[in-house]
Amino acid sequence: AQSVAQPEDQVNVAEGNPLTVKCTYSVSGNPYLFWYVQYPNRGLQFLLKYITGDNLVKGSYGFEAEFNKSQTSFHLKKPSALVSDSALYFCAVRDLETGTASKLTFGTGTRLQVTL
């Protein structure tokens, strides 16, 4: 069975500093990995995804994530945080091996708080 772990409930960072939101995954085959962001009282917005190819994936709003197969991780990063980045971030994984019925499994979410 596939699973995703986001070990931090909350990450606090000062504006202008780099940020990292951690994600590790477990699948039986090759993973498809996604990051979504949820602002208060809003739906989830897609940030970026890893399917294949370059391990460093660039996404919306200056975010990027690095796929590390040996560590089964897909951490979300941004070089310089903004107060407006404060939101709830979800990592998600889909197992290619389970075929058309494969589902997207979400982590428990990490709340990012960026302060001035």
Place this chain on the structure above:
Amino acid sequence: DTAVSQTPKYLVTQMGNDKSIKCEQNLGHDTMYWYKQDSKKFLKIMFSYNNKELIINETVPNRFSPKSPDKAHLNLHINSLELGDSAVYFCASSKGLATDTQYFGPGTRLTVL
């Protein structure tokens, strides 16, 4: 030009009632989903339809019944509502399956009293 829309945005009802949530996407996608987000923000898939065919049906009480009249619509009907059904329900859609990005609606906050 909303991509994935849901109605209503808020739904407050009494235990035992039957209610429906509607979802529409104008992205031309073939696959649609229903997710439930509980009070701890945990997000879990409930159903998925591909070309109007049910392909994912998680362990959901049979009081929940999805209906897809066409590829652009996926409605969720809930019978005999219970307190534990209170949550935010999100509809999503994607062009295909495995690698395709899912696009989410704004959510419907259901409160059962």
